[in-house]
Amino acid sequence: MPQDAPGATPYGVGTRPEHRLAGKRAAERRAVDLRLELRGGGILLHGRAIDLSERGVGVRLGARAFEGFREVHDMLGVMRLLDRHLARGVEVRFPSPGDVRVNGQIVRVFTAPGGATEEVAIGIRFARALSPVEWAAVLGLPPPPPRAPMRDLVRGRAVEITAYDALRGAAQGPVATLRVVRAAEDGVEVVFAAGRVVSAAEARELLDRGPLDARMTSADGLAWRGPLRLVELREGTGGVPYMRLEAMGKLPAELLLRLAKA
Secondary structure, three states, rough: OEEOOOOOOOEEOOOOOOOOOOOOOOOOOOEEEEEEEEOOOOEEEEEEEEEEOOOOEEEEEEHHHOOOOOOOOOOOHHHHHHHHOOOOOEEEEEEOOEEEEEEEEEEEEEEEEEEEEOOOEEEEOOOOOOOOHHHHHOOOOOOOOOOOOEEEEEOOEEEEEEEEOOOOOHHHHOOOEEEEEEEOOOEEEEEEOOOOOOHHHHHHHHHHHOEEEEEEEEOOOOOOEEEEEEEEEEHHHHHOOOEEEEEOOOOOHHHHHEOOOO
């Protein structure tokens, strides 16, 4: 289990919520103070979420979180407990107000100076991104408006998207080549291009990485480039994954007219 130097926090140097972890992120984190529960390996720990994104959470566990565990007498005992019970995976539950649950993996552990057990912080990466509905529920926000309905493509139109990791750039090569099957004001529904057999799990691993640098083209000259992100994945006939990619706003009206039926 990765561990940073004593005194480090999920925000880099310092312990205040306004600090941020150095390095690139797939999603911006928001400073929060929310009650949560961690379950795994037969144990339950109560803590506080101290920062949150759609893809992960920073958690502070105070000394009270480890009361009742006989093996915890110092920071070494805390580390052993986390490694024994949570290293293989953890369920994160936000009990209020929306009772949202998501599985994740501990990716960092941060200890207090001097090895005291008063506080330990951990970074958890979610196995999937929180949906807009879950995000709103966790933060106590109004639910997001319903997504725009998808429309079939204009008959005979073949449109492909070459997707790149927005953080790594095009020099690393494309993440995936996708075929557009339907379109809406706020995004597109895609499948993997012909010849690529991909499971739903692999599709999520490839595309669920925050904003994608998407380059849309067709044989008749249609071209568009912009950020898209995975917001929904479903399995169709034969287990073929269909992915809804959402734009950071509305797609250009002219693009939509050329793409989809009215």
